[in-house]
Structures are given as structure tokens and as C-alpha cells.
Amino acid sequence: MSELRCDPVLGRWNIVETEQPLGPDGFSIERRTAGSSRCPFCYGSEAMTPPEIYALRPADSQANGPGWQLRVVPNKFPALKIEGDLGRRGLGVFDFCNGVGAHEVIIETPDHQQQLGDLSLPDIVNVLTAYQVRSLDLRGDKRLKYTLLFKNVGLSAGASLEHSHSQLIALPIVPKRVQEELRGAQRYFEFRDRCPYCDMLRQELEEDERVVCDNKSFIAFCPFMSNFPFEIWVLPREHRADFAHISAEQVQDFARLLKEVLGRLRVALAEPPYNYILHTAPIEPREREEYHWHLELIPKLTRTAGFEWGTGFYINPTAPEFAAKLLRAAVLPS
Amino acid sequence: MSELRCDPVLGRWNIVETEQPLGPDGFSIERRTAGSSRCPFCYGSEAMTPPEIYALRPADSQANGPGWQLRVVPNKFPALKIEGDLGRRGLGVFDFCNGVGAHEVIIETPDHQQQLGDLSLPDIVNVLTAYQVRSLDLRGDKRLKYTLLFKNVGLSAGASLEHSHSQLIALPIVPKRVQEELRGAQRYFEFRDRCPYCDMLRQELEEDERVVCDNKSFIAFCPFMSNFPFEIWVLPREHRADFAHISAEQVQDFARLLKEVLGRLRVALAEPPYNYILHTAPIEPREREEYHWHLELIPKLTRTAGFEWGTGFYINPTAPEFAAKLLRAAVLPS
Numbered sequence: 188m189s190e191l192r193c194d195p196v197l198g199r200w201n202i203v204e205t206e207q208p209l210g211p212d213g214f215s216i217e218r219r220t221a222g223s224s225r226c227p228f229c230y231g232s233e234a235m236t237p238p239e240i241y242a243l244r245p246a247d248s249q250a251n252g253p254g255w256q257l258r259v260v261p262n263k264f265p266a267l268k269i270e271g272d273l274g275r276r277g278l279g280v281f282d283f284c285n286g287v288g289a290h291e292v293i294i295e296t297p298d299h300q301q302q303l304g305d306l307s308l309p310d311i312v313n314v315l316t317a318y319q320v321r322s323l324d325l326r327g328d329k330r331l332k333y334t335l336l337f338k339n340v341g342l343s344a345g346a347s348l349e350h351s352h353s354q355l356i357a358l359p360i361v362p363k364r365v366q367e368e369l370r371g372a373q374r375y376f377e378f379r380d381r382c383p384y385c386d387m388l389r390q391e392l393e394e395d396e397r398v399v400c401d402n403k404s405f406i407a408f409c410p411f412m413s414n415f416p417f418e419i420w421v422l423p424r425e426h427r428a429d430f431a432h433i434s435a436e437q438v439q440d441f442a443r444l445l446k447e448v449l450g451r452l453r454v455a456l457a458e459p460p461y462n463y464i465l466h467t468a469p470i471e472p473r474e475r476e477e478y479h480w481h482l483e484l485i486p487k488l489t490r491t492a493g494f495e496w497g498t499g500f501y502i503n504p505t506a507p508e509f510a511a512k513l514l515r516a517a518v519l520p521s
Numbered sequence: 522m523s524e525l526r527c528d529p530v531l532g533r534w535n536i537v538e539t540e541q542p543l544g545p546d547g548f549s550i551e552r553r554t555a556g557s558s559r560c561p562f563c564y565g566s567e568a569m570t571p572p573e574i575y576a577l578r579p580a581d582s583q584a585n586g587p588g589w590q591l592r593v594v595p596n597k598f599p600a601l602k603i604e605g606d607l608g609r610r611g612l613g614v615f616d617f618c619n620g621v622g623a624h625e626v627i628i629e630t631p632d633h634q635q636q637l638g639d640l641s642l643p644d645i646v647n648v649l650t651a652y653q654v655r656s657l658d659l660r661g662d663k664r665l666k667y668t669l670l671f672k673n674v675g676l677s678a679g680a681s682l683e684h685s686h687s688q689l690i691a692l693p694i695v696p697k698r699v700q701e702e703l704r705g706a707q708r709y710f711e712f713r714d715r716c717p718y719c720d721m722l723r724q725e726l727e728e729d730e731r732v733v734c735d736n737k738s739f740i741a742f743c744p745f746m747s748n749f750p751f752e753i754w755v756l757p758r759e760h761r762a763d764f765a766h767i768s769a770e771q772v773q774d775f776a777r778l779l780k781e782v783l784g785r786l787r788v789a790l791a792e793p794p795y796n797y798i799l800h801t802a803p804i805e806p807r808e809r810e811e812y813h814w815h816l817e818l819i820p821k822l823t824r825t826a827g828f829e830w831g832t833g834f835y836i837n838p839t840a841p842e843f844a845a846k847l848l849r850a851a852v853l854p855s
């Protein structure tokens with residue numbers, strides 16, 4: 188069991204494991220399991236994961252058996268659990284509640300060798316559609332306020348398994364970074380009556396110095412104030428706060444651009460480990476005028492860590508103009 | 522040359538290298554140089570660093586020659602440069618300015634083999650006094666608003682050299698995380714007319730569940746909402762916003778507690794890589810009632826990264842109560 192614990196100064200909620208704390212030996216053990224023995228995400232290992240919540244599979248195949256194209260399962264080692272109530276309480280200066288929420292894994296392909304960027308366009312469309320379907324489904328649970336979709340690729344980016352997968356965490360609170368984005372966007376909007384992301388998109392297209400690639404519905408660029416070398420944002424051209432409201436046609440364009448971005452990264456940076464995080468609005472009935480969903484992709488190239496964590500600012504050794512130029516110049520295999 | 526660039530939504534300023542951007546090969550090169558060839562921080566290598574700004578050395582020794590006990594030099598590869606003016610300007614939605622500031626290295630000992638925790642108490646006192654002296658000295662420069670003192674130990678914690686050293690970065694802006702702390706503390710103070718850190722200190726001592734060790738002037742504890750496993754904060758008992766106002770007697774107690782904390786970490790976690798960051802008030806004439814300087818130490822045990830960076834919340838697999846118990850139980854060599 189875990190608890191959500193709040194920092195009384197910063198207002199940040201962390202997920203803290205209280206019942207089975209990882210001890211000094213746990214960290215090296217965790218390192219050892221990666222890449223070992225049988226993969227729980229391959230055909231024939233379906234019993235190694237909790238039962239599937241959602242799957243793409245032929246009508247004549249058995250649930251939790253092989254034959255599937257994509258599977259969504261609860262995380263076997265969840266950061267949060269779906270059962271129970273929140274039990275919000277305080278103790279002196281500290282606020283906390285039970286670690287209630289959902290933690291799911293999207294197994295993107297049965298093929299152990301293929302990474303997301305290797306998949307066919309229809310297969311990537313299936314992955315993004317699974318993101319949408321699961322996001323919408325979890326809205327039925329009134330305890331949950333935010334759905335976070337993200338992907339870790341490579342050991343140094345925090346992936347414990349190499350088989351291509353994404354994760355979904357649904358939370359009873361809106362994470363600090365999202366709250367900051369919402370507040371910052373709100374301030375910008377109050378001042379100018381325009382969405383800051385729409386403004387950024389327009390300026391990036393006009394300047395054309397940091398754009399990596401684009402298509403009818405999406406643009407990929409290295410943002411002006413990039414926190415990390417070769418950081419890439421993918422932004423929909425149409426103003427929309429909530430990713431889950433994406434249209435079927437836009438999913439096609441999103442998949443196409445994401446495949447291109449991953450291809451360019453692979454060529455320019457020799458298959459770097461990376462994380463991406465889908466930034467979207469909280470679960471709420473209204474559509475915010477000031478917010479704009481997008482995907483932030485961070486190749487894991489630098490080791491710098493504690494300093495940045497401690498200060499909230501980043502030292503980026505690679506200007507985004509330079510990164511974008513290199514990514515644009517990458518010759519993709521046809 | 523670098524630029525300070527602002528995120529128009531989050532208001533975060535990053536340091537972005539614009540003149541000599543690090544390319545795809547740079548990241549592996551950076552990896553290779555670590556631990557190689559001659560150490561620039563040992564006796565006889567003084568010419569490998571820029572000329573010293575401050576040093577503890579016998580009266581009959583030559584500046585920038587051997588014989589010193591401690592040296593402070595400008596960083597040879599500075600993130601910011603001390604020359605020039607800020608040149609604040611905007612371009613569309615983006616705000617930026619020149620990368621003006623100071624970036625210094627505190628070489629803590631001439632002994633290549635010793636880490637900070639191995640040093641004698643008087644030597645650690647010298648290190649902390651150097652922090653104070655350099656902080657006070659840089660206040661003469663009216664362009665600077667914040668002095669950041671931090672230490673990276675171990676490759677995976679971002680240290681590029683193993684010889685024991687700390688860093689100082691003086692900035693023309695107050696970093697985002699510090700601003701958040703100041704605002705959060707202010708909100709807390711408005712509500713209760715008490716410093717939140719004083720409250721935390723009192724509660725930790727009363728509960729005595731997360732205290733690692735303490736002495737007359739300082740307490741070390743694993744905070745309730747710890748972001749990372751075995752995270753440790755060192756807080757002065759006396760309310761004081763600005764580290765640079767520490768008394769000579771308190772420096773002694775700070776050094777003693779820091780040495781004990783590092784000793785306990787070494788025993789409990791087998792010499793982990795770590796970062797520590799000294800959190801203190803901005804450069805300003807007033808003494809804030811609501812803020813309380815402290816040191817945050819983060820052992821680098823987990824790989825999880827992009828997700829936490831992207832969301833601003835942390836999944837901590839080790840409850841601080843468990844971590845504190847282990848650290849308290851560690852038997853120090855006498």
C-alpha cells in the first residue's frame with residue numbers, strides 16, 4: 188500500500204510506499220531483474236500479468252491467451268491501487284491520503300524486437316487509440332482527477348522492461364506540474380485572451396528555426412526554452428485542451444508525426460533512451476480556452492540530475508535551434 | 522556563451538548554450554572524459570584551472586601553486602559568465618537574456634582519495650566557511666539575485682570529476698523552485714503566523730519517527746513527503762532565512778552533523794552517489810520570517826527520471842520512517 192503525501196510548503200503530492208519499503212538491497216536487485224529471463228509481455232506469458240482490461244485480438248482468440256495485437260493490463264507492481272477510499276487526513280503540518288488510483292500498462296505489440304517507432308502506422312494508431320479509450324473509460328470513477336500517459340524507453344530512462352510499452356496512471360489529485368501549466372496558461376490568457384500554446388505554435392511556424400517536422404494536424408518542434416538537449420514537443424494545430432477528445436482523423440496524423448519524430452531521433456542520436464509524457468487537461472466537464480494538450484519527449488542524454496531537481500531550472504548544453512537542424516537533416520530510411 | 526530563456530507558461534528560466542551547442546557525439550565524449558588522465562584538482566595541476574578566487578594556504582606558498590588546503594576557482598566550463606550586461610529582451614512570446622552570472626568550484630581538499638565525509642571536522646568547517654565567504658562576496662555584484670551552493674558526488678549523480686568538490690552558481694534570477702518555496706512559505710505564514718520549517722522541525726522532533734541524528738544547532742531527518750528514497754534534510758534549529766548569516770559556532774555544529782549524516786549514508790547504503798543542494802533566501806536586505814535555510818541531500822538510487830521531471834511528482838518506493846530507522850541504526854566506525 189502507498190500513501191499520497193503533501194509537501195506543506197510546495198504543495199506537491201508524492202506517492203510514498205509505506206507497507207513494503209524498498210531497502211538498500213532493493214535498488215541493486217531492481218537493476219538485476221531488467222532484461223533477465225522470460226518477458227511477461229510476450230505471447231505465452233499472459234498469465235504473468237494481471238488479467239487484461241482492454242485488448243485488440245481476433246474474435247476467435249481467448250482473453251489472456253496469445254493472438255492479441257495490443258493489450259492493456261493493470262501494472263503488476265502498481266504505484267497506486269484502485270480499491271478503497273481516499274481517507275484524506277492530516278497530522279500536524281502534514282496532509283496525506285491513501286494511495287488510490289489506477290496504474291495500467293499498454294503493451295504496444297506482441298513483437299519483443301520492435302520499438303514504437305518500428306510499428307506500422309495502423310499499429311501506432313492502435314496504441315494512441317488505446318490511450319484515448321482508457322482515458323475515457325476511467326472518467327467513470329469520480330475519485331480520479333487526472334489521467335497521465337507516459338512512456339519510458341531504455342534502462343537509463345527508467346524502463347524496467349525492454350518490450351515496447353506505455354503506462355497510464357490515474358490520480359485522485361492533479362499533479363503539481365500540470366497545475367503550474369494550468370495556472371501559467373490562465374495568467375497568460377487573462378493578459379492576452381489567447382492560448383499561449385497557440386501563440387507558441389504560430390511563432391514556431393513563422394520563425395521556422397526550431398520546427399522538426401509537421402503535417403496537416405500536428406507540428407513537432409524543439410521548444411525555445413528546451414530543458415534538455417533534443418527535447419521535442421508535439422502539438423496539435425487545432426486548439427484543444429483534452430487529448431481524449433482527439434478525432435479519428437487526428438489520431439492518424441498524430442501517429443504519422445510521432446513515427447517520423449521517433450525515426451529522426453533514431454537516426455540523429457543513434458537510438459537514445461527517452462521519456463515522453465502526454466500533457467492534457469484534468470478530468471473535468473469544461474473545455475479550457477487557455478490550455479492545449481501536447482506531448483513532451485525528452486531523450487535521456489545527460490546525467491545531470493539532483494541539481495536540476497533541487498532548483499527547478501535546467502542547464503541545457505544544446506541550443507534547440509541546433510537540435511532541430513540536426514533532426515531535420517536526418518535522412519530516414521524509406 | 523549561453524542565454525537564460527524563459528518558459529512563457531511555467532515562468533521557468535533555463536540556461537541554454539547557444540554558441541557551442543553539444544552535438545550527438547558530445548554526450549558520449551563527456552562520458553569518456555570522466556575519470557581519465559590527470560586530475561585538475563590535485564597538487565601540481567593548479568594551472569589546469571582558472572586562477573584561484575579564494576584559497577586556504579600557508580603564508581609562504583604561492584597563489585595557484587601547491588601547498589593549499591582548499592581552493593575556490595571559476596569553473597573552466599561555466600554555465601554562466603561574469604562579464605557583460607543582462608540585455609533582457611523579448612521575441613514574440615519568448616523572454617530571454619544573456620547568460621550572466623558566476624560559476625565557481627570549491628575544491629574541498631588536495632587529497633584525491635578523500636570524500637567530504639572523510640575529511641576532519643576542521644576541514645569540513647573550512648568547506649562550509651568557504652561557502653559562506655563566497656556567498657557574501659558575490660553580494661557586491663548588483664546584477665545577481667541568488668547564490669546556489671550544491672554538490673554532486675558520483676558519475677550517476679552528475680559529477681564529471683571524482684576529486685571532492687562543490688559548486689556555486691550565482692544567478693541574475695531567483696530559480697523557480699526557490700520562488701515556489703518562498704511563495705509556499707509565505708502562504709503558510711499568512712495563515713498561521715509561523716514559519717513552516719520551524720513547525721516541521723518541531724513536529725519531527727516530537728514524533729521522532731524520521732529523525733536521523735541531531736545536535737545543539739541542527740537536526741537531520743528524512744522528510745515526511747520525501748521525494749526520493751533516503752532523502753535527508755539538515756535544518757538549523759534557529760530560525761534563519763539566509764545561510765550566509767550562520768555564526769562561527771553554528772558552522773562547527775553544521776560540519777559535525779553533515780559528517781555524521783555522510784557517515785551514516787555510507788554505512789547504510791554502501792557509499793551511494795548523491796547530490797545536495799543548499800536552499801537559502803535570495804540576496805536581499807531583509808530577513809524573511811517565513812523562510813528557513815536548509816540543506817537537501819538526495820542519494821541517487823533510482824533511475825526514474827523523465828516521468829517525474831514531466832509531472833512534478835515523485836514515486837518514492839521507500840517510506841522515510843523506514844529510511845530513518847536504517848540510517849539511525851547504522852554503526853559508525855569510531
